[in-house]
Amino acid sequence: MAWMSWTLPTALFFIGIGVILVGMTTWQIISPTIERRGFLPLATTRGDRLFIGLLSSAFIHLAFVALTDVNIAVATVMCAFWMVILMRWG
């Protein structure tokens, strides 16, 4: 695995993604999702909202890196809140 040049932050990132995917799959098996319409302009399932949340979080991080000198952890905390809002009311 050394050739993959792992670092602690990237390992934690992928563990986080893996945990989210396993968690969402388990949730889906226990209680299957129903498509619904929230504040987003389209009807979404739980998986759709997760995808939208992860993709938008990636762009929020990129915008933070490109446009500000603020610590990236601030963007991560903001994205965590955004994910919760999106999953609950999106």
Added chain:
Amino acid sequence: MQTKVENNKAWFLVMPVFLIVAFSAIIPLMTVVNYSVQDIFDPYTRYFVGTEWFKQVMLDSRLHEALLRQFLYSFTILAIEVPLGICVALMMPTKGRGASLALILVAIPLLIPWNVVGTIWQIFGRADIGLFGAFMSGIGVDYNYASDPTDAWLTVVLMDVWHWTPLVALLCYSGLRAIPEVYYQAARIDQASRWAVFRYIQLPKLTNVLIIGVLLRFMDSFMIYTEPFVLTGGGPGSSTTFLSQSLVQQAIGQFDLGPAAAFSLVYFLIILLVCWVFYTTIMNMQKDK
């Protein structure tokens, strides 16, 4: 009473695909993410730099220009190939030997390897030995794709249209063949015009194949590398240097693996976003109907 049969053996049949995707896509992507936060000299000599490469890439004017060119190129070829592919499919014969012959002729460009397509057009566009170049010179147009950016663009776009319109045409042809005859019978009873048949029967029935066609062509054109590389080498200047070529210059030409990895991830996110927007928009349009 019927009971639902569950057969988990199917998962074992899907396993090879999972393994192939893991080795060909997921593990390389993870490695790229790892590279993007480090200054890599070799696998054992590397330094963590955090988000530095992302900042550098996001503020790089060459990336902005290449991205703009890439969008312009992708939307140009989509705007040409989709209507042209539909027209070709509508004009292709539906029965007999003519249909088989037309299918073979239309499919020929798709069978040619990408680097060969670039070479064909490189020769085709030359004024001294190429048919297209000689034709342009013959009608009095000062055409030289190697020195004029507009000519280079025209040639790259024409090359893509020649190479990939057949894919859209074949997809549309298969979609048209799948429309039941009763629709046309109903249209004849209503004395519908040719345009009305196209607008209210053929086009709605083509939506699914057009989704596939647009997505395939967008993703493919957004990642285009070989043909422009062989034809123009990204020139003249950097007028036909698209994203993938900028990336290769950085990763292999300059061996800047860290910035190139950050560039790759930004590139990947843009493709993911645009494809998702395309897919969601088209699927929602269908739902609304």
